[in-house]
Amino acid sequence: MALHLLKRPTSEVQALAQALIDAKAQIGHCSICFNLSAAPVCDICRAPSRDQHTLCVVADARDVIALEKTREYKGKYHVLGGLISPMDGIGPEQLHIGPLVHRVHKEGIKEVIIAISPSIEGDTTTLYIAQLLKSLTRVTRIAFGLPMGGDLEYADEVTLARAIEGRREIS
Amino acid sequence: MALHLLKRPTSEVQALAQALIDAKAQIGHCSICFNLSAAPVCDICRAPSRDQHTLCVVADARDVIALEKTREYKGKYHVLGGLISPMDGIGPEQLHIGPLVHRVHKEGIKEVIIAISPSIEGDTTTLYIAQLLKSLTRVTRIAFGLPMGGDLEYADEVTLARAIEGRREIS
Numbered sequence: 001m002a003l004h005l006l007k008r009p010t011s012e013v014q015a016l017a018q019a020l021i022d023a024k025a026q027i028g029h030c031s032i033c034f035n036l037s038a039a040p041v042c043d044i045c046r047a048p049s050r051d052q053h054t055l056c057v058v059a060d061a062r063d064v065i066a067l068e069k070t071r072e073y074k075g076k077y078h079v080l081g082g083l084i085s086p087m088d089g090i091g092p093e094q095l096h097i098g099p100l101v102h103r104v105h106k107e108g109i110k111e112v113i114i115a116i117s118p119s120i121e122g123d124t125t126t127l128y129i130a131q132l133l134k135s136l137t138r139v140t141r142i143a144f145g146l147p148m149g150g151d152l153e154y155a156d157e158v159t160l161a162r163a164i165e166g167r168r169e170i171s
Numbered sequence: 172m173a174l175h176l177l178k179r180p181t182s183e184v185q186a187l188a189q190a191l192i193d194a195k196a197q198i199g200h201c202s203i204c205f206n207l208s209a210a211p212v213c214d215i216c217r218a219p220s221r222d223q224h225t226l227c228v229v230a231d232a233r234d235v236i237a238l239e240k241t242r243e244y245k246g247k248y249h250v251l252g253g254l255i256s257p258m259d260g261i262g263p264e265q266l267h268i269g270p271l272v273h274r275v276h277k278e279g280i281k282e283v284i285i286a287i288s289p290s291i292e293g294d295t296t297t298l299y300i301a302q303l304l305k306s307l308t309r310v311t312r313i314a315f316g317l318p319m320g321g322d323l324e325y326a327d328e329v330t331l332a333r334a335i336e337g338r339r340e341i342s
Contacts, residue, residue: 065324066324067323067331067335070329070331072336073335114341115334116323117323118317118319119320126341139341140340140341141339141341142316142317142331142334142337143316143317143333143334143337143339144317144334145316145318146318147315147321147326148289149289150318152229152230152234152237152288153231153234153237157241161242161243162319163286163313163315164238164243164244164313167311167312167314168312169309169310170285170297170310170311
């Protein structure tokens with residue numbers, strides 16, 4: 001990138017530098033869902049067309065982008081800002097879990113979908129949140145199994161075992 | 172492989188050649204489940220320790236090997252020998268679907284788990300079998316979603332959409 005920039009005119013490099021400074025100055029976190037946003041409340045939280053009673057809990061703002069690309073999910077989000085990881089000294093109080101519980105109460109949430117990748121930290125965080133919320137609302141987790149286009153023969157054993165365990169009745 | 176063999180002693184190459192001839196002569200299909208077998212009935216079909224009332228339907232004998240590696244599945248198998256594919260002129264009658272229906276009746280099968288990869292042919296075959304069997308027994312399909320170790324951010328949109336659609340309540 002540096003070598004590419006050295007070949008470009010100075011004005012262009014100055015414009016890029018200014019854009020970076022502006023982005024850093026203007027982009028912050030949505031005060032409701034902690035997604036990246038230039039405004040105090042992000043576009044998704046403000047959209048009246050979205051399902052107001054479903055929350056999707058993700059670890060990071062990047063996961064919101066990935067889920068939005070599917071165009072399948074119509075509810076709102078809540079970004080935790082990381083995962084519980086005692087090895088790295090990250091406990092539940094460093095994440096946006098308190099505000100999540102508050103939102104579930106206040107917004108009358110009917111379903112919390114936990115969309116966190118499968119890993120030790122991910123599973124710990126999922127179980128922690130599920131324990132906190134399951135007396136208040138329905139708590140679900142995204143499915144794990146064979147990816148699309150995936151071949152049974154090339155799937156790893158843990159994925160296959162999860163796919164069998166998570167089998168669903170065909171209706 | 173050819174270059175490697177040229178370096179080995181003649182006796183070893185002759186032994187390998189004989190082993191290949193023997194394998195071709197002796198390995199056939201199990202008369203019950205159509206898995207590869209040296210005997211008329213394969214080891215899995217004969218094993219009394221396996222769950223006699225659960226059948227896992229797979230496209231190919233290689234899928235049996237993949238599923239056995241998980242050590243999670245304890246039932247028996249049924250190998251279709253391919254997938255329904257009108258483009259390649261393969262209809263249901265070319266596959267071992269008739270014997271499958273017969274087995275479900277005769278063996279008093281309580282659950283048929285369809286473990287077929289997601290693709291147009293795979294989905295067609297799954298729906299065809301489900302329609303045939305669902306009045307006779309419980310028919311399930313393995314889960315599709317995020318693979319283990321998979322990151323939300325790098326998952327393709329269809330996999331993510333399936334993972335949301337297939338979400339399960341956390342108990």
